[in-house]
Amino acid sequence: MVIEESIPLYTFTTMKVGGNARFFARVRTVVELHEALKYAKDNAVPVFIMGGGSNILVASGGFNGLVIKIELKGIDWVKSADGIYVDVNVASGELWDNFVGETTTRGLWGLENLSAIPGTVGASPVQNIGAYGVEAKDVILNVTAVHCQSGEERIFYHDECNFGYRDSFFKTAEGKYYIITKVSFRLQTKSLPKIDYKDVRLYFENNQVTGREVSSQDIRSAIIAIRRVKFPDLNTYGTAGSYFKNPIITIGAFETLCKKYPDMPSYVIDREHVKIPLAWVLDVACALKGFREGHVGLFEKQPLVLVNFGGAESAEILNFADIVSRKVFEATGILIEPEVEHIGF
Ligand SMILES: Cc1cc2nc3c(=O)[nH]c(=O)nc-3n(C[C@H](O)[C@H](O)[C@H](O)COP(=O)(O)OP(=O)(O)OC[C@H]3O[C@@H](n4cnc5c(N)ncnc54)[C@H](O)[C@@H]3O)c2cc1C
Structure with missing residues (x-):
């Protein structure tokens, strides 16, 4: 792992603003995460954990510490013995929407309404991302995290995450010490369409799926189409x-x-x-x-x-x-x- 210096953060945020990180490290393994944390401790600098930079506004003066960009990868799919659900363990640096796309390709249910949200899997429990009548908490089983000072790993079960509207334990003063390395989700194999949210309902009224039942992939396509109109193009703005x-x-x-x-x-x-x-x-x-x-x-x-x-x-x-x-x-x-x-x- 390389510790870089004076790295402009505007290139890593969707807001496209912000000054330099004094130190900057991309971590691709949990071992590298511990190395980065040791570096911050040895140099007595604060740490900021960054995923996809899609929910932050960085000051022009930048961040006078170590920005750790989470790039941990890996997805593990475990089907239940009765075939009713699939538990998915996802490394926190996976891109959220790539993961959601993979779930609908596999015909799984639970995350399709959360399609096209930028950012990483690791940030999804932090503000309990939500859209079109669904929140991440609806399918999160547990969250694995490392304490940034003690280095201790801990699993937070659903109820310990204290999820609320755009809120969780990970936004509290105590929760901010934890760096999320893995999130586990429980997704259903049986059809579970949630299309009562106004925009989604209208979409299906105007674009009916004929000859078969609505799939999670249909809902994903609908959400992507709806969001394309509601949000500016990140390549331009x-x-x-x-x-x-x-x-x-x-x-x-x-x-x-x-x-x-x-x-x-x-x-x-x-x-x-x-x-x-x-x-x-x-x-x-x-x-x-x-x-x-x-x-x-x-x-x-x-x-x-x-x-x-x-x-x-x-x-x-x-x-x-x-x-x-x-x-x-x-x-x-x-x-x-x-x-x-x-x-x-
Ligand atoms: C066009 C657009 C549309 C959006 N639509 C929605 C929406 O519909 N619903 C919604 O809820 N949000 C939405 N967002 C906000 C954003 O995409 C989400 O909040 C997303 O989860 C942020 O992920 P990130 O990886 O970019 O996090 P970052 O912006 O990098 O970080 C956000 C916060 O999470 C913390 N964090 C990130 N990774 C970790 C980790 N591994 N461990 C501990 N803390 C971590 C950071 O320290 C920071 O406090 C949208 C953003 C954009 C730009």
């Missing part, structure tokens, strides 16, 4: 997808807001809380769809997606996100939180 989380508010706060915005949609979370689709707030309550200042803007076709149209600095993006947050607060009194993690600020 910089983005980290949805910049903010959808806010979760109390039912009381929601009822008050409904007096001002009677059409405001919501999804029940529990007996006391609802989730508000932020795209609706940005579009209808704040009239911000397509809002742009300088090099940064909200994507015309999906206002949740913040775009670097080219040439933006990290501070400009942060400042733009701040303006959007303030406008949402002025219109609704809701404090929105970023989904994207800020590094080196």
Whole structure:
């Protein structure tokens, strides 16, 4: 394993911004991971774990420590004796969407709605990635991780991961010490289509599969087609997808807001809380769809997606996100939180 110095991080992030990593290491084995951690300890520098760089905003000043880019590879498929399910153990550096594609090629069910999400398998439990009515937690069995200080390996079973909406144990102060090396998923062999989410339902109403049942591969193709319209092309623009989380508010706060915005949609979370689709707030309550200042803007076709149209600095993006947050607060009194993690600020 080579430790490189002064490596520009913008080339490793989908936002396409950010300064240099003082030290940078690609780790392809768990042994190399331990070597990299030892290097950081010996040189008394902090560590940042990077997968595909698709959910981070790196400061122009970069990261004054060691960035460890996880490139561990390997997938192990284990069919149950009764053939009902397949447990899949996936190394954390595998590309998420390559893995999802492989599951649908094999006719397995569980991950098809999470097609076309950028990034690595190792990051999927961190924010419990989700889309089109499915979350990674629905199929994660356990997560194997190494403690970055003690080097101890630990398996976190599903309940120990404390999954929530775009949240998990791995985002807590204690959880951030763990580097995920492997994620195990349980996928079903029997048909389990989840096509009730509005965009997916409409897609199948307009593009019916005839003469046979819908396959997980059909759903994957549908999701890819839907997302192609909703997200900017990563080859052209910089983005980290949805910049903010959808806010979760109390039912009381929601009822008050409904007096001002009677059409405001919501999804029940529990007996006391609802989730508000932020795209609706940005579009209808704040009239911000397509809002742009300088090099940064909200994507015309999906206002949740913040775009670097080219040439933006990290501070400009942060400042733009701040303006959007303030406008949402002025219109609704809701404090929105970023989904994207800020590094080196
Ligand atoms: C166009 C676009 C669309 C997107 N759509 C969605 C979507 O539909 N749903 C959704 O949930 N997200 C979405 N995202 C966000 C992003 O793709 C996911 O959060 C993804 O899981 C990030 O993976 P990554 O490997 O790029 O992580 P990174 O951005 O590299 O890292 C993100 C966080 O995870 C940590 N991390 C990464 N790997 C590990 C590891 N092995 N061990 C411990 N910590 C680790 C990092 O330290 C950091 O805190 C989208 C992003 C883009 C650009």
